[in-house]
Amino acid sequence: MFEQELSIGPLRMTLRASGGRTRGALRDETSSVGWDLAFRKVPGLGEPLSMLPSARLLDTSVPNNKLVSPFPVAACSGSLEWDGEHWDLDGWHGMQGHNWGSEHSPEYAWGQAIFTDTGTGEPFAVMEGASGRTRIGGRVSPLISMLVVRRGDDAYRFDRIVDLWRQRPRLDFPEWSLHMRGRDGTATVRMIADPAQMVCLAYRNPARATSYCLNSKTAAVSVHVAPVNGNALELRSAHGGALEFLVPQPVPAVQPVV
Template sequence: MNVTEARFPAMAAGYESYYLRACHPDGGLGVWIRYTVHGRPGGRPTGSLWCTLFEESGPTATKVTVADLAADDWLRIGGAHIGAGSATGSTGSSTGDAAWDLRFTGAEPLRHLPLRWLYRAPLPRTKPVSLHPVARFDGAVTVGGREIALSGWPGMVGHNWGSQHAERWIWLHGMGFAGTGESTWLDLTFGRVRVGGRTTPWIANGALSLGGERMALGGLGRARRPRVAETPEQLEFAVPGREVVVAGTASAPRERIVGWVYADPDGSEHHTANCSIADLTLRVARPDRAPVNLHAAGLAAYELGMRERDHGIPIQPFTDG
């Protein structure tokens, strides 16, 4: 499976995203950029560029949607491009221009799903891959006329696609843990899927890298089922793997969270709350070893996708799909 290859040219309907996040090494300042393709049944796909600058005073978000897109290297949307080692683009949004010119290098890909045939199967409907579960970024991002230089900023690069978003989902990414190097990181997705009129319990997939040792987390079956308690501002979780359990808390104050509308190919919508400068605390438990405690302040990403509308997070004034 070529994890970087664009899937949208072969989709009758669905969505696909390439995305990146990068944070100042000291935390508290970060950027989240998405290149997204959306196609409804019988319609022509459209491409969107999303850019959010996160800082302690609050997020600044901008987005533009165009019909000009191509599977060029990874993906080209209008004049914007993301491919091996680089990402460029601009939104030109009426709410405040954003532009970026970035270069990156990173770790080997992480396939979240535990079995490769699941990437070809109808379920799960979302197929996540981290092209670089941890990366380093150089270049510049400009938001509302303010230029921010990136020099060795830690981050990640991801890719997902599918026929429908999960009924409810969580994305959690951690890096820059105090006292560790860049070979220690966490990358997890959680989903509740609608099947036969019912919604499944939470299913988690991903990995923890501890000093370069990758440990798969979650997976299929009751024994790998996570414990999850989530609100837009806080996540408490425990995820088992093979001879390891990772438990933790991710949190962010409401004013640092951005809210977006995510459209589904069937015409429905989710609200998504994301903070890419969240705090993350982990406890790693393994048999016959002392527990490992990890903390990253202002360097984690926590995203919750949901159907409800009464969550209290302001939603950005952009349509989707």
């Protein structure tokens, strides 16, 4: 059975094929935070997700930044303590992603959202997408986009990344929008974040200068999918989207810079 333990100072993380657990505590002169969070894979929607069209691309040099979501939909339990305030995380849903490679993309927007039933609170759909540039032969590519939408037992993939004429991405901070056509139909995604509810994370780039990730976990998101066969579907959340922009310099509207 797969199991891996990771430790960095006071932080601990355990990963298994079925889920994982993270716990730890941090403190400085003005604030403190501690957490003990467990998560488990939600069957179906929570199976590992890659937006790339082929698993073979995970072992090639292009694109130079890889990403896979081992747990795109996870059921959470545990708690968080922030400056004496207690948060009960039982019944929350989240995701656990992973990225690696020789360098970060020169520019990207990445978005993910889990959609839950308003009555039961159970997840019924998930979306993950990205638009970014990569370096090929010393040159920076145009924006290349990928998108996967899962709803129940159905999956709609828009992953023909070289078909640039079938994708219309727009990165206009704090908004990311994307329209794509593919073998499964057409899809349109729009996500917008509030800069006042974002943080700026400095990403040390293995091959280039430091980049800055403008990171939101409360973005508004809307998704429209028109399948080749079947009825169109609409997915919306007022504040349930994770949205990131990678930029070369910090943006003054997003504080703090970490």
